[in-house]
Amino acid sequence: MTDNIIDINGLNLWYGDNQALVDVSMPVMKNKITALIGPSGCGKSTLLRCINRMNDIIEGCRVEGEIMFHDRNIYSPETDVMGLRKKIGMIFQKPNPFPMSIYENVTYGPKVHGVNSREALDSIVEECIRSSALWDEVQDRLGASAMSLSGGQQQRLCIARALSVSPEVILMDEPTSALDPIATSKIEDLAQELKRDYTVVIVTHNMQQASRISDYTGFMYMGKLIECGKTEEIFENPQEELTERYITGRFG
Numbered sequence: 001m002t003d004n005i006i007d008i009n010g011l012n013l014w015y016g017d018n019q020a021l022v023d024v025s026m027p028v029m030k031n032k033i034t035a036l037i038g039p040s041g042c043g044k045s046t047l048l049r050c051i052n053r054m055n056d057i058i059e060g061c062r063v064e065g066e067i068m069f070h071d072r073n074i075y076s077p078e079t080d081v082m083g084l085r086k087k088i089g090m091i092f093q094k095p096n097p098f099p100m101s102i103y104e105n106v107t108y109g110p111k112v113h114g115v116n117s118r119e120a121l122d123s124i125v126e127e128c129i130r131s132s133a134l135w136d137e138v139q140d141r142l143g144a145s146a147m148s149l150s151g152g153q154q155q156r157l158c159i160a161r162a163l164s165v166s167p168e169v170i171l172m173d174e175p176t177s178a179l180d181p182i183a184t185s186k187i188e189d190l191a192q193e194l195k196r197d198y199t200v201v202i203v204t205h206n207m208q209q210a211s212r213i214s215d216y217t218g219f220m221y222m223g224k225l226i227e228c229g230k231t232e233e234i235f236e237n238p239q240e241e242l243t244e245r246y247i248t249g250r251f252g
Contacts, residue, residue, distance in 0.1 A: 005030040005169065005199050006051065011065035013046060015058065020046045022223040024065075028169070028216075033191055033200040035214035035231065037207055038246070043223040044203040048171050051201065052088035053081050069169075086113065089162035093174040095154035097146035097161075102129075102138050105146045105157055109165040124164050131197075132160035133190050152183025156190065163198075170194060172202040176209070188213050207247065211235050219243045 006028035013021040021043050028034050028051075036044040049055045051067060053074060066073040074084055086109075098105050106125045107115075115121060125142065129135045134156040138149070146157055155175055162170055172191070176184040191200055191213055204210050210217050211231060218228035219242075227234060227243045238244045245251045 003030050004028060005069070007068040008047075008050075009066045009068065011047070011050060011063070011067065013050065013055065013064075014060075014062045016060040020223050021050070024220075024223075024225045026218055026225055026228045028199060028201055030199050031195050031197075032215040033195050033202060033213055034216040034218065035210035036201070036203045036218050036220060037205075037210050038220035038226075039251070040205070042220040044220050045173050046223075047220070047225075048173055048201060048203050049090075051169070051171055052085050052090055053079075054085075054090060056081065086165045087167055088169040088171060089165070089167040091155070091158055091162060091170065091172045091175045094178050095151055095158050097149070097154050097157050099145070099147055101143050102146050102149070102157060103142040105161050106164050109161060113165060128160040128163040129157075131163055131194070132156045133186060133193070134160060150183070152179050152186060155179065155183070155187060159187075159190065159194075167198065169199045169201065172200065174203050174205060177205065184209075207235075219246060221246070 004027040008024055008026050011021055011024040012019065024047060036047060038044055046055065050063065055061045063075055066075060098108060103125055106128050107121045110121060110124050129138065134153060137153060146154065149157060176187050179187065188209065191202065194200055214231045216229065217231045217234040219226045219234065221242060227238060227240045234243065235247055238247060
């Protein structure tokens with residue numbers, strides 16, 4: 001039976017006086033892909049950034065409610081935020097490799113967490129770059145600058161970098177929006193490979209992408225989670241009229 005790795009309960013978030021999330025509650029299932037869809041500005045990325053507390057760095061941000069990860073509220077005062085982000089990694093909309101070598105991008109996180117053995121680092125680099133479906137393309141030039149890679153390769157390198165610290169959950173904020181169709185297809189295939197070992201939550205504007213790769217889908221509108229369930233049910237038999245209008249393009 002699939003179990004929840006994360007439970008979001010009654011989550012509200014404000015940027016100053018503006019409420020961006022309104023009483024959001026949903027589970028995130030282990031070793032599944034959960035997609036968040038909805039129009040621009042509906043709170044998808046805000047919700048995603050709550051899951052590893054990336055919103056903490058935004059001035060004037062206030063959160064109420066709870067996000068349970070392994071039965072502990074990540075917003076409790078005792079939470080080690082750096083440790084949390086090690087377990088819940090983030091892939092951003094625009095690839096953001098560090099301006100250093102391919103090898104150094106992947107070893108950066110392990111070194112921060114105390115891994116210094118060259119043998120161990122070599123092993124992490126190969127394992128993570130293989131896991132991100134990039135090894136065949138870069139194995140002979142690990143010392144080259146990450147900035148020399150194409151956009152799609154850079155995004156896969158960023159995924160390898162996230163994997164290097166052994167996360168359990170990978171958050172993806174529109175990871176293919178800046179990529180061409182071929183690179184997009186590679187990232188989609190990779191996401192489906194990753195769910196064997198990781199839990200993936202992806203924000204996407206592309207409903208076809210959500211229907212292709214996700215197991216569960218949440219539809220958001222004006223800061224509220226309108227509906228959440230198995231992807232085929234959301235797309236084929238939505239329970240809410242607002243969801244149906246969005247899915248069928250009769251929205252607005």
